[in-house]
Amino acid sequence: xxxxxxxxxxxxxxxxxxxxxxxxxxxxxxxxxxxxxxxxxxxxxxxxxxxxxxxxxxxxxxxxxxxxxxxxxxxxxxxxxxxxxxxxxxxxxxxxxxxxxxxxxxxx
Amino acid sequence: xxxxxxxxxxxxxxxxxxxxxxxxxxxxxxxxxxxxxxxxxxxxxxxxxxxxxxxxxxxxxxxxxxxxxxxxxxxxxxxxxxxxxxxxxxxxxxxxxxxxxxxxxxxxxxxxxxx
Numbered sequence: 001x002x003x004x005x006x007x008x009x010x011x012x013x014x015x016x017x018x019x020x021x022x023x024x025x026x027x028x029x030x031x032x033x034x035x036x037x038x039x040x041x042x043x044x045x046x047x048x049x050x051x052x053x054x055x056x057x058x059x060x061x062x063x064x065x066x067x068x069x070x071x072x073x074x075x076x077x078x079x080x081x082x083x084x085x086x087x088x089x090x091x092x093x094x095x096x097x098x099x100x101x102x103x104x105x106x107x108x
Numbered sequence: 109x110x111x112x113x114x115x116x117x118x119x120x121x122x123x124x125x126x127x128x129x130x131x132x133x134x135x136x137x138x139x140x141x142x143x144x145x146x147x148x149x150x151x152x153x154x155x156x157x158x159x160x161x162x163x164x165x166x167x168x169x170x171x172x173x174x175x176x177x178x179x180x181x182x183x184x185x186x187x188x189x190x191x192x193x194x195x196x197x198x199x200x201x202x203x204x205x206x207x208x209x210x211x212x213x214x215x216x217x218x219x220x221x222x223x
Binding site: 009094096100 | 143156163203213217
């Protein structure tokens with residue numbers, strides 16, 4: 001079965017603390033994984049994708065096929081990082097399968 | 109246009125009524141997707157168009173749901189005999205022809221409330 005699991009509904013950290021948003025997936029083929037972010041009152045937007053191996057706004061994510069994980073990390077959280085984060089898997093026919101999302105709250 | 113546009117932004121309807129939700133994709137984007145997001149959940153795939161045809165409609169929950177894209181641009185999601193369980197945010201996304209580096213751009217969504 002194709003599935004994306006985000007075990008944490010809410011992650012609360014203090015400004016400057018490290019952040020790790022967990023994502024695990026189940027997919028029989030070669031996975032293509034993404035992180036999407038939704039800031040308050042804004043539309044869903046792409047944060048990063050694993051094939052680009054890039055760092056966006058200080059966030060990175062490494063695909064670990066052995067652990068079937070794609071955790072999102074940032075060494076020092078900022079208040080403006082507070083948002084809803086969704087991990088997504090691109091399945092056949094290019095549809096995206098989303099996790100349930102993790103709300104990141106960065107406290108001052 | 110600046111991005112994917114969805115109208116209306118909010119829709120309240122009575123149980124049993126028919127509703128239409130509209131999506132204007134980014135100009136030149138051949139791929140168009142509809143998703144539904146219920147409270148506390150991630151977006152759930154409904155249907156994918158490549159051009160005018162539905163390439164994958166496996167996510168439509170039942171035959172009350174139907175979507176069209178007659179000219180390969182604007183799409184309409186149609187829901188017949190609405191039920192309270194249909195209440196959700198309906199998201200539309202568009203992209204260039206699917207490929208490894210293609211990014212899907214999302215609209216702001218239509219919040220449908222069935223009372």
